[in-house]
Amino acid sequence: MKKILILTTALTGFAFAATAEEEVTVMSWGGAYTKSQVEAYHKPFTAETAIKVVSVDADNPATPIKAQVEAGNVTIDVADVEFSDAIRLCDEGLLEEIDPSILPPAPDGTPAIKDFIDGAIQDCAVANIVWSTVFAYNKDNVKGTPTSIADFFDTGKFPGKRGLRKSAKATLEMALMADGVPADKVYEILNTPEGVDRAFAKLDTIKDDIVWWEAGAQPPQLLADGEVVMSTAYNGRIFNAAVAESQPLEVVWDGQILDFDLFVIPKGAPNKDNAMKFIAFATSTKSLADQASYISYGPARKSSGALVGMYQDGKTEMAPHMPTAEANLSNALVNNFEFWVDHDAELNERFNAWLAK
Amino acid sequence: MAMTDSGAAFVEFDRVQKSYDGETLVVKDLNLQIAKGEFVTMLGPSGSGKTTCLMMLAGFETATHGEIRLGGVSINDIPPHKRGIGMVFQSYALFPHMTVGENLSFPLEVRGMGKSEREEKVKRALDMVQMGDFALRRPAQLSGGQQQRIALARALVFEPQVVLMDEPLGALDKQLREHMQFEIKHLHESLGITVVYVTHDQSEALTMSDRVAVFENGRIQQLAPPADLYERPENSFVAQFIGENNKLPGTVVALDGDNSKTEGKIATVKLEDGATCEALAVKCGGPGSKTLVSIRPERVSVSAEPGPNSTTAQVLELIYLGDHIRCRLNVHGNDEFVVKVPNAAGHKHLVVGETTQVTWDAEDARALDPL
Amino acid sequence: MVDATTNPTNTGLTTADGKPLKAALAHAQARSRRRAFLLVLPLLLFIVITFIVPIGQMLKRSVYNDGFTVQRNLTTGEKTPIMVNLAKWFDENPAGTEPDEAAFAALVEDLKQLKELRAAGQAGTRINYELSGSRSLFTQGARKAKKLQPPYKEALLELNPKWNDPKLWQVMRSASSNFTGTFFLAATDRTRDADGNIQSVEENRQIYLKLFWRTLKLSVLITVLTLILAYPIAHLLATLPLRYSNLLMIFVLLPFWTSLLVRTTSWMILLQSQGVLNDAMVAMGLISDGNRIQMMYNQTGTVIAMTHILLPFMVLPLYSVMRPINPSYVRAARSLGATSWTAFRRIYFPQTVPGIAAGGLLVFILAVGYYITPALVGGSDGTLISNLIAFHMQKSLNWSMAAALASLLLGGILILYWLYDRLVGIDNLKLG
Numbered sequence A: 001m002k003k004i005l006i007l008t009t010a011l012t013g014f015a016f017a018a019t020a021e022e023e024v025t026v027m028s029w030g031g032a033y034t035k036s037q038v039e040a041y042h043k044p045f046t047a048e049t050a051i052k053v054v055s056v057d058a059d060n061p062a063t064p065i066k067a068q069v070e071a072g073n074v075t076i077d078v079a080d081v082e083f084s085d086a087i088r089l090c091d092e093g094l095l096e097e098i099d100p101s102i103l104p105p106a107p108d109g110t111p112a113i114k115d116f117i118d119g120a121i122q123d124c125a126v127a128n129i130v131w132s133t134v135f136a137y138n139k140d141n142v143k144g145t146p147t148s149i150a151d152f153f154d155t156g157k158f159p160g161k162r163g164l165r166k167s168a169k170a171t172l173e174m175a176l177m178a179d180g181v182p183a184d185k186v187y188e189i190l191n192t193p194e195g196v197d198r199a200f201a202k203l204d205t206i207k208d209d210i211v212w213w214e215a216g217a218q219p220p221q222l223l224a225d226g227e228v229v230m231s232t233a234y235n236g237r238i239f240n241a242a243v244a245e246s247q248p249l250e251v252v253w254d255g256q257i258l259d260f261d262l263f264v265i266p267k268g269a270p271n272k273d274n275a276m277k278f279i280a281f282a283t284s285t286k287s288l289a290d291q292a293s294y295i296s297y298g299p300a301r302k303s304s305g306a307l308v309g310m311y312q313d314g315k316t317e318m319a320p321h322m323p324t325a326e327a328n329l330s331n332a333l334v335n336n337f338e339f340w341v342d343h344d345a346e347l348n349e350r351f352n353a354w355l356a357k
Numbered sequence B: 001m002a003m004t005d006s007g008a009a010f011v012e013f014d015r016v017q018k019s020y021d022g023e024t025l026v027v028k029d030l031n032l033q034i035a036k037g038e039f040v041t042m043l044g045p046s047g048s049g050k051t052t053c054l055m056m057l058a059g060f061e062t063a064t065h066g067e068i069r070l071g072g073v074s075i076n077d078i079p080p081h082k083r084g085i086g087m088v089f090q091s092y093a094l095f096p097h098m099t100v101g102e103n104l105s106f107p108l109e110v111r112g113m114g115k116s117e118r119e120e121k122v123k124r125a126l127d128m129v130q131m132g133d134f135a136l137r138r139p140a141q142l143s144g145g146q147q148q149r150i151a152l153a154r155a156l157v158f159e160p161q162v163v164l165m166d167e168p169l170g171a172l173d174k175q176l177r178e179h180m181q182f183e184i185k186h187l188h189e190s191l192g193i194t195v196v197y198v199t200h201d202q203s204e205a206l207t208m209s210d211r212v213a214v215f216e217n218g219r220i221q222q223l224a225p226p227a228d229l230y231e232r233p234e235n236s237f238v239a240q241f242i243g244e245n246n247k248l249p250g251t252v253v254a255l256d257g258d259n260s261k262t263e264g265k266i267a268t269v270k271l272e273d274g275a276t277c278e279a280l281a282v283k284c285g286g287p288g289s290k291t292l293v294s295i296r297p298e299r300v301s302v303s304a305e306p307g308p309n310s311t312t313a314q315v316l317e318l319i320y321l322g323d324h325i326r327c328r329l330n331v332h333g334n335d336e337f338v339v340k341v342p343n344a345a346g347h348k349h350l351v352v353g354e355t356t357q358v359t360w361d362a363e364d365a366r367a368l369d370p371l
Numbered sequence C: 001m002v003d004a005t006t007n008p009t010n011t012g013l014t015t016a017d018g019k020p021l022k023a024a025l026a027h028a029q030a031r032s033r034r035r036a037f038l039l040v041l042p043l044l045l046f047i048v049i050t051f052i053v054p055i056g057q058m059l060k061r062s063v064y065n066d067g068f069t070v071q072r073n074l075t076t077g078e079k080t081p082i083m084v085n086l087a088k089w090f091d092e093n094p095a096g097t098e099p100d101e102a103a104f105a106a107l108v109e110d111l112k113q114l115k116e117l118r119a120a121g122q123a124g125t126r127i128n129y130e131l132s133g134s135r136s137l138f139t140q141g142a143r144k145a146k147k148l149q150p151p152y153k154e155a156l157l158e159l160n161p162k163w164n165d166p167k168l169w170q171v172m173r174s175a176s177s178n179f180t181g182t183f184f185l186a187a188t189d190r191t192r193d194a195d196g197n198i199q200s201v202e203e204n205r206q207i208y209l210k211l212f213w214r215t216l217k218l219s220v221l222i223t224v225l226t227l228i229l230a231y232p233i234a235h236l237l238a239t240l241p242l243r244y245s246n247l248l249m250i251f252v253l254l255p256f257w258t259s260l261l262v263r264t265t266s267w268m269i270l271l272q273s274q275g276v277l278n279d280a281m282v283a284m285g286l287i288s289d290g291n292r293i294q295m296m297y298n299q300t301g302t303v304i305a306m307t308h309i310l311l312p313f314m315v316l317p318l319y320s321v322m323r324p325i326n327p328s329y330v331r332a333a334r335s336l337g338a339t340s341w342t343a344f345r346r347i348y349f350p351q352t353v354p355g356i357a358a359g360g361l362l363v364f365i366l367a368v369g370y371y372i373t374p375a376l377v378g379g380s381d382g383t384l385i386s387n388l389i390a391f392h393m394q395k396s397l398n399w400s401m402a403a404a405l406a407s408l409l410l411g412g413i414l415i416l417y418w419l420y421d422r423l424v425g426i427d428n429l430k431l432g
């Protein structure tokens, strides 16, 4: 009798534990960015649904997906990935499709499809933020004030090392813009052999002064250490270093390249339903606006823009630090994922060959 | 051949001291002269500093104090490879990656000798140790005894003035060891080289050497030809270390003649059981000082006429050894008193338990330092 | 028994009870052999599962890619053949045939199926591996396929004139067979032209051979550097009293116990142009402030960092051969008349060769495959072939290409190993 009692108690306890242990695993990029998501998405989500969010970081959350899905051993439910990765993974059938009807409408009733920025909703992905690759400089180390992308490539006017991401993407576009190509013509020109030559020729002019970086955390460090005087970087990282850590860093918005980060669900995710719920919650107008008060990435919904307020320090207005702020868009390029999915291999081969030269 | 005059010394340790750690002396005030062509053995228990002396002579250790001379010239500052001293190691130290021939050729090669001359010398050296057919083998393919011969040949092939051997036969079985002792001795005689030999095996030392230096605790206790060492040990340590000895502790009560000098006189010693005996004063003080009387078992007789050192003894044990019978007796309260009775006509046949009389000459009993 | 021993000419020896000796021996050994096999069975299975199978799969992937022939539904595991009409046309018409209306009709039919299966991206990606820019051709074509009207050739060309590219048709033909040498060609900087002839890619895209060569060179350099550094350390370790050598061993092994990030950070602090080393040299007046030496984010950084990481792999085998070398060998050589240099060269060094060989092989192979360090501190000219393998594994997701590069690397190492065996002899190898 006593035994049975213990057994049933144990069983009910177990069942209770199982329901309480509803969870969803979200993989993101780490650092200040993950922190902003934990504050704006994970905590409120758990508070509302009692579903625990397990946060995991990776240098690039897209990287493990193919291996996990092919091996049939998926541990991630939601991953925060770049645009071209989202498309490529979707193409290969590695992602679950996301029905846009699960996304909540804007507070004023505008359906989600209309509320999101163009391109933010894809077959297998929903964008949460707009981030951008900008260049930034260290005020203490640069004589004068760089104002345009051309200044980044002008080591005569602004001597010193430059930090650049070791990848063809963004680097080639910036080289063309610095060479005088207007933002709306960049991909058209880059689609021609002459355009590619032109971009590499521009890169040649500063090749000896480049320090290459790979992880997003590197550029603020390189700038702070004085290893480089200017560097391309993800705008949020610079914001964080400049505002939260009071580093003398300044962003130049001219020639910025806008990109989405999107939520995707790997095929065979163990908590697929929770993952859908999480994405619907995290991409709601309020959640996206909340996130923007932790890091300077723009919300992917139009309706969130108006709700963006102060940084968590309570004195920094976030709006001017957003890549999507009106003033920052005067010479801005939107990353063309289709171009990059098409030309990634070819241009990276060329880029690596150029590096090795 | 014993050395007395340092002017003729070929190898000479002059007040040499050695310390490894700056705290204890491993070699204490070593003085030793070795004549050209002499075979001198350093004999002593393990850890008494024999290897250290050899290493200082070979140049692998530096003397902390004192001078080592070779042919009258100080070699303290001469590096090992210029000393021209051959050495046989206990582990043989044959180069494993070279053939026997290459091993022997090595010392000649580093001396810049031509190929044909080298080959001839190697062949001669191999023949000398009866290993002529093994030139192409690797050391690992040889037995212990064969390796030993090669090590010997290698140490001799470049015709060094002095050859040092550090327990060279230690790893061989008894029969092979005795055979090699004979061969080494033979080589020493036929080549006329000077040999400094280290061993902890007293019979090896006694059979091979011209002179033996008995080491204890970094000091030479006695340096003498083997016969002297056995017959006339100068102190208790040597008496104990070399051969078998009966010990009777006691106190000197009188010396014959005047008391100015003790050595060489007959001392009267009062033993622990109250009896007295007479012994040759070798290393004891004047009357009143403690001493240890030491008598070789074969110098004690059970059949001789009674003399001043006659006493009764009880037979405790008999061991039959063919040519003689080993008897353990109680003499002057010492239960471990051993007597060797030749198994020959005219000698008394003892029975366990009986009481008999034992006798020895005063000259055969040596009054030494107390232990 | 007596017979057998007393009569050696007797051919078949037997045991005491008359069984043939050989059979009895075999019987006696079979049991112990079976037991030995059972003992190693878990290890054997482990190696097969974790090593042989994956390597086999990698080799297969480098020549096998069904991206243009099969669509796999990863949820249900169901496989659907795709591009079947086009494949049929390719079967019926020999290579070099100008694509006719029938070909385009087949293509449109297949594009419609791609749209249905949502497989346009997959098929396009496969073609894109060989002909850059064609992925969008397929996604666009599939989107519009339903609306196309015959004649299909004109309709498709109007949609995008690239559909008439002979190179595209050559690539589609080769991709419609699952087995392909394309990835190996690409991994050696070569490609096929529109007629299927092998040729080098444009000079400004040639990268892989260069990186193979650089990887080889840097690995050799790193191996030599670790050897030069490790030899004295290992000797010290082997000759020092145990008390001190244990302490020193901890220092040698320290890199093993430190996370890569900690190490990278310390290299940065040390080596970067505003780093400790440069600051010190400026302070000492060795270099001027304007001429700080770049030791990070380039080849120098890669070499320094990898030498540091791989040093223990050289020290340990060296140490393990040096420790048992009796000091009396060198003493013997010295007493035989050799100077200390000769004694080292002729006696000590040859006995350490197995350790050098083992350490060298170990460090070299590890260096060839390392990619994290070069990625972090390598900069532009410190990138190695493994970085590109990682790139294809993780970023471009072109696993076939990664597999082809990895197979070439594996093949290269096996060839070097074979050469090494011929020159040094594998039995001369002593790993710890």
Ligand SMILES: Nc1ncnc2c1ncn2[C@@H]1O[C@H](COP(=O)(O)OP(=O)(O)O)[C@@H](O)[C@H]1O
Pocket (backbone or CB within 6 Å): B020, B021, B026, B044, B045, B046, B047, B048, B049, B050, B051, B052, B053
């Ligand atoms: N290299 C050394 N360092 C320190 N102490 C040593 C060394 N070699 C020998 N000793 C010490 O010196 C003493 C004499 O050693 P050794 O000459 O080898 O004696 P033996 O050869 O008579 O056995 C021993 O106590 C030994 O521990």
Ligand SMILES: [Mg+2]
Pocket (backbone or CB within 6 Å): B050, B051, B052
């Ligand atoms: Mg010794």
